[in-house]
Amino acid sequence: MHLSDILRAPKAVLHDHLDGGLRPGTIIELARDCGYQGLPTEDPAALAVWFRDAADSGSLERYLETFAHTCAVMQTREALERVAAECAEDLAADGVVYAEVRYAPEQHQERGLGLDEVVDAVNAGLREGERRSGGRITVRALLTGMRHTERSLEIAELTVAHRDRGVAGFDIAGGEVGNPPARHLAAFQHLRRHNCHFTIHAGEAVGAESIHEAVQVCGAERIGHGVRITDDIQVHDDGTATLGRLASYVRDNRIALEVCPTSNLQTGAAKSYDTHPVDLLRRLGFRVTLNTDNRLVSGTTMSEEFRHMVDAFGYGPAVFEEFTVAAVESAFLPLPERQRLIDEVIRPGYAGLGAQSGQ
Numbered sequence: 001m002h003l004s005d006i007l008r009a010p011k012a013v014l015h016d017h018l019d020g021g022l023r024p025g026t027i028i029e030l031a032r033d034c035g036y037q038g039l040p041t042e043d044p045a046a047l048a049v050w051f052r053d054a055a056d057s058g059s060l061e062r063y064l065e066t067f068a069h070t071c072a073v074m075q076t077r078e079a080l081e082r083v084a085a086e087c088a089e090d091l092a093a094d095g096v097v098y099a100e101v102r103y104a105p106e107q108h109q110e111r112g113l114g115l116d117e118v119v120d121a122v123n124a125g126l127r128e129g130e131r132r133s134g135g136r137i138t139v140r141a142l143l144t145g146m147r148h149t150e151r152s153l154e155i156a157e158l159t160v161a162h163r164d165r166g167v168a169g170f171d172i173a174g175g176e177v178g179n180p181p182a183r184h185l186a187a188f189q190h191l192r193r194h195n196c197h198f199t200i201h202a203g204e205a206v207g208a209e210s211i212h213e214a215v216q217v218c219g220a221e222r223i224g225h226g227v228r229i230t231d232d233i234q235v236h237d238d239g240t241a242t243l244g245r246l247a248s249y250v251r252d253n254r255i256a257l258e259v260c261p262t263s264n265l266q267t268g269a270a271k272s273y274d275t276h277p278v279d280l281l282r283r284l285g286f287r288v289t290l291n292t293d294n295r296l297v298s299g300t301t302m303s304e305e306f307r308h309m310v311d312a313f314g315y316g317p318a319v320f321e322e323f324t325v326a327a328v329e330s331a332f333l334p335l336p337e338r339q340r341l342i343d344e345v346i347r348p349g350y351a352g353l354g355a356q357s358g359q
């Protein structure tokens with residue numbers, strides 16, 4: 001599959017952090033504006049390399065340390081609006097037609113913004129980005145509660161309050177070790193009582209037990225990463241596999257795995273693209289989606305993730321169409337909107353590609 005086809009292919013991303021995907025030049029300008037002096041360099045190209053290298057640590061905790069710099073410059077209404085607008089523009093330029101972008105509102109209150117103001121600013125930016133992209137992309141926000149803080153119920157309430165106004169659901173992120181999802185049960189119960197969607201980062205730095213808790217105790221509809229579901233899958237020498245009860249449940253209930261290959265290599269959740277479990281999971285029938293996680297911090301884009309999959313597994317347009325349809329089917333959007341995206345945007349987009357590339 002050619003690079004130009006990869007770029008043109010319609011894509012959907014369910015797992016992309018707003019504060020992990022800023023343009024390096026924007027960080028530098030915003031840092032000057034707000035007087036933040038902690039950046040390691042003021043050269044945009046060098047800053048991009050710095051993020052990726054610093055995050056290439058083999059540890060989720062060290063990966064997450066880099067976010068101190070991005071969050072530091074996202075503390076005003078103007079900064080949040082700009083970052084959100086550029087996020088939508090950059091995704092659209094990469095061929096993304098549907099995106100769910102997540103961030104933790106509580107991390108943007110250092111200069112006095114209220115939680116509602118944070119959400120309103122990001123929403124305004126996302127709408128502006130959609131407009132600038134000529135309506136080629138639809139973006140929704142997911143509000144993230146941080147696993148190590150005590151504010152998840154408040155963020156869950158904020159999610160419910162802003163639903164139907166640009167916010168599609170909730171998420172829990174941050175260091176997984178020592179912060180099991182059930183600590184935030186009150187938040188999940190609130191969301192469930194209000195019929196609100198949520199996903200949980202699980203099975204990234206901790207194994208299958210974290211996924212079990214996220215799905216069976218907390219009620220997650222999707223799993224962020226989830227790659228360590230392989231702990232519950234036995235692969236035999238002849239290539240066949242036996243699924244444990246949890247793996248079967250996740251597969252059979254079509255619980256989407258928001259897989260982020262490049263991020264997994266950086267945090268040590270996977271060893272290489274070639275041996276990444278994404279291909280095994282896909283072949284076993286899991287609902288696998290491909291995602292960026294953090295475009296700046298992981299130095300990636302959706303097209304880059306596609307390209308790595310082409311190189312590692314020889315995927316062609318048919319597989320990417322499958323991933324993209326899976327993502328939209330698992331989107332936190334009303335069913336008719338999902339159906340419309342699939343029928344009117346994604347299927348025709350891939351039909352055009354297939355005809356040209358002969359696959």
Ligand SMILES: O=c1[nH]cnc2c1ncn2[C@@H]1O[C@H](CO)[C@@H](O)[C@H]1O
Nearest residue numbers: 017064067102103104144173174201
């Ligand atoms: O892959 C990840 N695993 C866990 N937490 C993450 C990951 N990527 C980003 N964040 C965390 O989510 C916050 C809100 O967007 C970020 O500030 C970062 O701390």
Ligand SMILES: [Zn+2]
Nearest residue numbers: 173201224293
């Ligand atoms: Zn993430």
